[in-house]
Amino acid sequence: MAGLINAEPPANPDEYRNVMIFLESRNGELKKPGLEMISVGSAMAHKVNEILIGIVFGDKVGDMVKQAGEYGCDRVIGYESPDLKDFRTIPYATLLSDLIVELKPNILLIPATRNGRDLASRIAVRSRTGVTADCTELDVDPNGRILQARRPTYGESTLAEILCKRHRPQMATARPGIFAVPERNPNAKYESEIRKAKIKKEYLRKEIVDFKPKTTVDLTSARYIVSGGLGLGKASGFKLIQELADEIGAYVGASRPTVDLGWIGRDHQVGQTGQSVRPELYIACGISGKAQHLMGMKLSQNIVSINTDPDAEINGISDYIINADLYEAIPKLIEAIRKKKAELKKEAKPEADGKKKEVKEKAAEK
């Protein structure tokens, strides 16, 4: 295994080809932030007639390698060893650095998760290159094959484009929840290779004795979200938000000030410093729609705003606007949903009764 690698910018950047992505895993399963990079990574690679190479580390990687290929990687390389079962910075960074020396990728993408950020910074230092952290847009210039890494800056008011013209690989971390996971295709064609990793004892400085998952609210995979903002006026307002959420099977989200005030836990926060979400339905109740909040939810498929201010910024991106006091609108909404559910149940009942009768008659015939 190599230690520090090329200290100078490469003499010939043209030797560096293809897009490489590091697919993070936990307990033998690929995690969503890694899968999210496949669509953007493969779009960039194919734009310049190159391929997308997925890298997977773990104890046993066969299933994950297959999964990565079926989700759209053109080539997948898996490294397996019991020492790679859990994320450990030094072994992971050393293996990935070695792969960079071997495969010379033009672009390397890593998810901007906690482990991904830890890994990316080390890889960048070892490779003597730069890394654009927490990107929300990624593209490649087809002429120079230069990565156009874009990320919000100045409190999300501006999108900065950062280029790394001299050093290779061009590295970026991708913000979780921004890029869509592609469709899985069991007939996808891809090359794959599983290698046995030998990890030097001195790299295993950290021993993982136990793993306790943090009981967080994962809003990133929620189908429906009902979020509350300062317009609630008080902590107990979240009871009403929860009631509406329960009625439609939604998760509860929140704006940052409500979290700062201690009205709800931090893992409910949506936005720049919270979670980035893209549910089918996002109902924003008493949320003004400042840039930092919109950053985390503007990709939702359908947005409903309930706000007393007809000029609230969130209305600008909403599909439906309820210009009303949330304490009047939400109970009415809950009532209407309950009524509709009861009607649907009534309609479904005679049909179900009919089916039961048919089954009984058939049984009697026999």
Ligand SMILES: Cc1cc2nc3c(=O)[nH]c(=O)nc-3n(C[C@H](O)[C@H](O)[C@H](O)COP(=O)(O)OP(=O)(O)OC[C@H]3O[C@@H](n4cnc5c(N)ncnc54)[C@H](O)[C@@H]3O)c2cc1C
């Ligand atoms: C570096 C940085 C990072 C940040 N990160 C985040 C982040 O991740 N997420 C985030 O949310 N914010 C974040 N913020 C804060 C952000 O700038 C806004 O301050 C915040 O989003 C506003 O929250 P709000 O919409 O709940 O409150 P407000 O802006 O005060 O809006 C309250 C809204 O409620 C409406 N309203 C009032 N009463 C009622 C009622 N009875 N019925 C219906 N509507 C009513 C009002 O018309 C208003 O539109 C960040 C700020 C900074 C500087």
